[in-house]
Amino acid sequence: MNAFFSIYNLSRRTKFVVYLVLTILPALYALPASGETAPTLGTNAHFQAGMYRKLLKRINDFDLRSLRTGVVWGRVERQPGAYVWNDPSLLATTALSRQERIGSLTVYPGNKLFEGGDTVVTDAGIASFAAFVGEMAAKFPEIETFQIGNEFNSTSFVKGPAKEMSPLERAHLHVRHLAAIDAQPTMADRRILGVSAHSVAAGYIWEVLDAGGADYIDAVSLHPYTSRPEQIPDELEVLRRHPKMRGLDIEITEFGTTDVDGAPSFFWKHMCMMAAANVRRAVWYPLEVRGDNYVPVFGPDLKLTPTGRAIELAGRVVSGQPTEVFRPDPFTYGCTFGETLAVVWGAPRSAKLLNPAITALEPDLSEREGAELSLSRDSVLLLQSDGAPIDLATDLELGPHHVLADSFDQFVRPPAGEDAMTGSTGGFDRFLRRDDEILPLGTCPGQEKPHTPWRPYLCNAEAPRFALSPRSVVLGGKLELSHVYHAQTDGSVMVDVELGVHEISSDGLGVSVVAEDGTLERKLASGAETLEFGPIHLLDGQTVTISIDPNQSAAGDRSLLRVRVRDAIQDNALQ
Template sequence: MPGIFRLLCVGLAAAIGAGASCLPVRAEEPFRLGVQTHFAQGWSLGLIDRMAALGVSTFRDELTWARSEGADGTLSFAGAENAAIDRALRRGIAPLVLFADRHPAHDGGGTPASDEAQAAFARYVAAAVRAHAPGLAEIEIGNEFNGGDFVRGAFARDPAGNLARLVGAVRRRLRDEGLRVRLVCSGTHSVAIGFLDRFLAAGGARDCDAISLHPYRDHPEGLELELARLGRVMEAHGGRLPIVATEFGKWFDDPDEAPDYMLRMVAILGAAGVDAAYWYALVDEPWWPNMGLLDADLAEKPAADAFRLAQRLLAFGRPRAAGTSARQRIYYFGASRRAAIAWGAGGRLSVSGATAFLDTRGRPVARPATLSDRPVVILGKDLRISVTGASPLADSRYDFGRAPWHYFSEGPDGRLRPLSWIDWQWSSFLGRPDLRPLAAYFDGVTAALFADGAHRVVERFVVPAGGRLRILGEWSSDDAGPEGDGAEVLVRLDGKVLARGRVAGQPFGLDRTVEVRAGQTLDFVVGPGRAPGGDAVRRRIRIQRAD
């Protein structure tokens, strides 16, 4: 539809590499930031007032089929979760209502898979939409059905195909009853490209208005790569659909880590063209006690400050990427250049037009001299931000899956074989179908031990120009079982071992300066120990000029 859509991803193609592309979004549409709530699980309706005070404009919650449909098939929507929807609408807070549960009267209490159960589910969904009309404008079908925790019964034999059939049943029922509502589909845990490919092929591409997912991850960087790859999969099924991140967040051991994480995710998601994102959750829960904006006593946590600041920044407009590489994360909010956020792998930070520098909680900070992993928020007029001077040549956190890195497996015979993307029911990784669980992924690598011997993961950097390089690396593991003996780490220059270590309970660190020539190869190799277990290794590798 030429003229209707434009890409709000300035500089993103340069930042994420050749072949990158962004999701189309309507030029006038903002990026919406909401929260996940659990009124259906008994939360107090008084929290709606807290949501309004935090600047929440949209929230995600669910309705419960078993409480809505009686034994005689009568449908009623008078429970507390329904009252929460209506009360929020009166406060101007838009609900995204999730439908993903089961009913004991249908398919033996399993996730609806039979035609009868799916028709009953569609009838229930349509009745709920009608009960909350005209305010309810957006619903979601499915919640992490790519995993085993949320599906039961026959549905589990083909979750992607059965979900597509279920969505189709809901779409037909809504159409037959003349109900107009945006239908958001799937709610996958992570950017589950393999699962979504099957779901779209089975009918999801036809019946969904948008695709939803939960991009949980340790570090936000690299998410734009996964979203771009998902966009190309959608194109293969007839066209790109909008994306909604209906949950995002992280298990934070330290609540002070949440603000940096939230603002980085908001910038990356918004610049990639995602429609909206919902922070998990408004309040800490007993089973997820460190992810909320509020603690269990409803006191504000550092994440609440970041949420307010994000809403303030988003008022300027959707984030737009302006860095010249994946290691330079510079995002302007809107076109006015009055607000921005910047972080990255290093280099001298040059800023003109700034009137204030803030941390991710909105507190004033000194003007930073260099780009770092800690984001800085910049306010001003006609901002101009760039990175000059020396910056790292490579950083595995920022560069994973793209130049200047190359990825291989190394078998017992020493032969190198290239790794390629493997799409499955969870996040994609670089690997080979015949060597699983061997993998390279955004936060680490996993080696494998088979009957024929050790199979290692090789992350290769090709030296672009001669000189002196400083190599900084750390490898760690929290995966070693009682029988495992950890993993072996090798660093090689043109095949010659520069450093060797073992990750088994304690991390292995490296800080080494070497003289190199253009075209030489630096290989960072992780191999399995002699016993199974502990072969999944987290790593951060940085290479910079030492001249």
């Protein structure tokens, strides 16, 4: 049996017993997630569309496990209460479940027999859906985990009245589904994956928990398509601030990209950051070509793609392995998986291997060209040893970089009672200014109301249309956003403001940089550009303030945004 499920796939009843034991040791139970284990790795297979014998053979050839697939209710229950277990859409599920290769089965709450095929909302329809899931559990005892619905906070997989509901209203419908399924006798020893959210939409997820959903689920299922991998640990930390998240695992049941060239690095970054975030299971999307341009494990010829080669290796040597997270500074990221594989990336700088037993590879496992190594924000440096343990702190010598502060790498989401000017401000103090009034920025969970980001962001209740995310800003009015950098030593600095002003902005954005001595420089931005300011000389403890304003009109003022402060002298030395 998959090792992950022998350890973590406990039913809600078993988890309750564990909880009672752990409450005897509250200090231990309250420890934060350590991120010492890589998530169990799976892939998304579309077997509910039918049987693919050649694909099944490839799955067996590479011993792929923890697959996520689904079932179409209407293909199995064609008459009320009558189930067709030999439907072609179930043949692959039957074969893979017997081999214990299925990590979770997604069930969708729609069948034309009930409510015309709309997402069921009536008590009778929900009871029929729950009965079907119970029958599936009885038919497939080897499948331990059932995911209820898919991306239920979006309108992509719902129909009828449910589609007209707000996400928070739909959260309550989801809880009704969960409660009915949990009551099925055959589900007593199964794990239920609930929430089923697109993005780390903590506002929607918290609504599910507050409506009672936590009583019926073992884990929260997320698809963090709107998150950068470097932000996942902090975003999940915000999600876990809700007391009812205690005891619930987090599974990323879809992650993937349409960027063919960048997909291998995208994959490794996610595996590292999900380990740091204590994610229990991570499922790449998709296994095979799906026609939506997402990069698959197997290409049209059913051979491993370059990304598939990385995923196949990770399935063998990374999945579920002890992981050591490497963060020598806020601008550098890395992980050692087990003892013989590591990844590292971050602010551009030279790198040198000090251990001859370690080989540097491209993210897709191909050989690197040239002897010189360097770090990059976009592409990971993949390191593999011949069996000797890798220690990134001693086996990799990193050269200097010029970054002093970075609004992306040091983005903060303050806990309740703090704001982005108090506590740990992560390189910058951040606040809004409206005329002469300062508006502090706190954390909003994401999707807590209409027209807000679907992930935790910075906000202020008095500026309801404003939203600051790690790589973007919506001003939403005559407001000025400020980032204040505090010098840690005497020296000269350069300021870079990277923007991507949306085309709907009526007259662009103004960008001002003010030194503590009153020196002011202001530039206008439209479209995609990086504005450079400086050099600016600062003494230890002095500040420089970078402000974004709406220019003459605030109409349509939204933009990509990244602010960096770099050492001017070090910058010249590295060129």
